[in-house]
Amino acid sequence: MAKGKTFIISGPSGVGKSTVLRELFKDRDDLYFSVSATTREPREGEQDGVSYHFINVERFQEMIEADAFLEYAEYVGNFYGTPKKYVDRAMNEGKDVILDIEVQGALQVCTKRPETIRIFIAPPSWDELERRLKSRGTDSDEKIQKRLVRAKAELQTADVYDYFVINDSVDRAVREINAIMLAEHCKPAERMKILKE
Amino acid sequence: MAKGKTFIISGPSGVGKSTVLRELFKDRDDLYFSVSATTREPREGEQDGVSYHFINVERFQEMIEADAFLEYAEYVGNFYGTPKKYVDRAMNEGKDVILDIEVQGALQVCTKRPETIRIFIAPPSWDELERRLKSRGTDSDEKIQKRLVRAKAELQTADVYDYFVINDSVDRAVREINAIMLAEHCKPAERMKILKE
Numbered sequence A, B: 001m002a003k004g005k006t007f008i009i010s011g012p013s014g015v016g017k018s019t020v021l022r023e024l025f026k027d028r029d030d031l032y033f034s035v036s037a038t039t040r041e042p043r044e045g046e047q048d049g050v051s052y053h054f055i056n057v058e059r060f061q062e063m064i065e066a067d068a069f070l071e072y073a074e075y076v077g078n079f080y081g082t083p084k085k086y087v088d089r090a091m092n093e094g095k096d097v098i099l100d101i102e103v104q105g106a107l108q109v110c111t112k113r114p115e116t117i118r119i120f121i122a123p124p125s126w127d128e129l130e131r132r133l134k135s136r137g138t139d140s141d142e143k144i145q146k147r148l149v150r151a152k153a154e155l156q157t158a159d160v161y162d163y164f165v166i167n168d169s170v171d172r173a174v175r176e177i178n179a180i181m182l183a184e185h186c187k188p189a190e191r192m193k194i195l196k197e
Helices: A017-025 A057-065 A084-092 A103-112 A126-136 A141-156 A170-184 A188-195 B017-025 B057-065 B084-092 B103-112 B126-136 B141-156 B170-184 B188-195
Strands: A006-010 A031-033 A069-075 A078-083 A096-100 A117-122 A163-166 B006-010 B031-033 B069-075 B078-083 B096-100 B117-122 B163-166
Touching: A006 A017, A006 A103, A006 A170, A017 A031, A017 A096, A017 A170, A031 A084, A057 A069, A057 A078, A069 A084, A069 A103, A078 A084, A084 A096, A117 A170, A126 A141, A163 A170, A163 B188, A170 B170, A188 B163, B006 B017, B006 B103, B006 B170, B017 B031, B017 B096, B017 B170, B031 B084, B057 B069, B057 B078, B069 B084, B069 B103, B078 B084, B084 B096, B117 B170, B126 B141, B163 B170
Parallel strands: A006 A096, A006 A117, A031 A096, A117 A163, B006 B096, B006 B117, B031 B096, B117 B163
Antiparallel strands: A069 A078, B069 B078
16 A cells, blocks of 8 residues: 655635635545644634644643654744644555645645645635635725735745645636645656566 | 646557557547657558658658757657657647657657656556556567566666556546646646736
8 A cells, every 4th residue: 555645735815725625525535634733722612633632832842842743833822733643644544644734834844844745725816815805704904905915925935835726616626636646646756666576 | 828738658568558548538629649750651541640740761851950859769760750840839729748759759858848747657567567468469479578678678767757657447547647737737837927926
C-alpha cells in the first residue's frame, strides 16, 4: 500500500473553502481531515477530537517543546496547532491528509516537510470575492475592506503554493483538487519503486 | 483563454499505449494529437496529414536546418520528426497537445522546451508486460525478450519523466492522465496572472 500524502489547502476568507472541503470529503473515507489542537474554550456543540483537540496552555507548551506540531500560531489570545501524531498515523494507513491552514502555517509546515503539497483556493476575481463577503451579511463594510486587503497581501506570498484552484464553481474546484491529489500520486518517486525491482 | 500545454506520452512496446490514447481522445476536441513528419513511403490506407505528414528527405533536411522540429530521429533507414508548427498552432488555440514519442525524443523536446510535461506509461509489473507481449502473438520469443530488455533499459533513463501512469486498467490510466493534465493547468504561473492585476 502506498503511503498517503499531505495536502495544505489555504484560501482567503470568503472564498468558499468550507463548502469546497465539505464537498471534497463526501464519500471519501480514504481522506483524513486534520483536526487542530487549541487552547481556547470549547463552544457549545463543539466536540473534543472532532472540532478541535481541546488542551490547556501547559500541554500546548509541552507539545511545542517536544516538536509535536507541524505548525502552530496564536490567534486573538489563543493557540492553535496541527499535531503531527494524527497526520502521520493517517498517512501510514495510506490516507491522504488535508490541512486547512493559513499561509503562515503553510510556510511552517513546508520548512519541516518540503514534500507537503500546497494548494491555494483563489476567487475568480477580487470583485467576486468582495461580492461573496458582502452576501454573507456577517461583516461590516470596513471589515470586508480589511479582509480584501488581507487576501491581496496573502496572495503576494502565495508563490510558495504548488497549485491554484479557482473557485468559480464548487464542482470545478473539487474536481481540480481531486485531479491534483491523483496527479501527485503519479509522481516518479512513489511509482518507480514498483518497477525498479 | 489560457494557452494549451504539451504533454509527452511514452511507454514501452506492449504497455497498451495506443489503447489508452484512443480512449483519452474520445469526445475531446480540446486535445490535439501531434502528427509526425516522416520520409518513409505511405502504406496502404495511410493518409497524408492524418497518419503522418509524408515528406521527402530534402524537405526533412530543410526542416532540420530551419529548426522546425521539436525532435527527430532515424528509425530503420527512415526519418521521423515532430514539426513545431502544428504543435504551436494547437497550443495557441488553447488546446493541449499530446506527443506520442520515445524516451530519446522526449529528451530532445525537453532540452528545447523544459516546460513540456512528460508522462511515462508503465506496466503494473514486468511479468505482466511479458504476458501482454506474448498475448499479441506477433513477436517471436526472442523478439519479446529483446523488447523486455529494451523496456527495462528505457526505465533506467525514465527519471526525466514527471509522472508515471501504471496501465493496470485502461480506465485508470486515462483517469490518471486526465488528472495530470488538469493539475498542470492549476500550476501558479498560469493562474497567478488572473489575480495579480
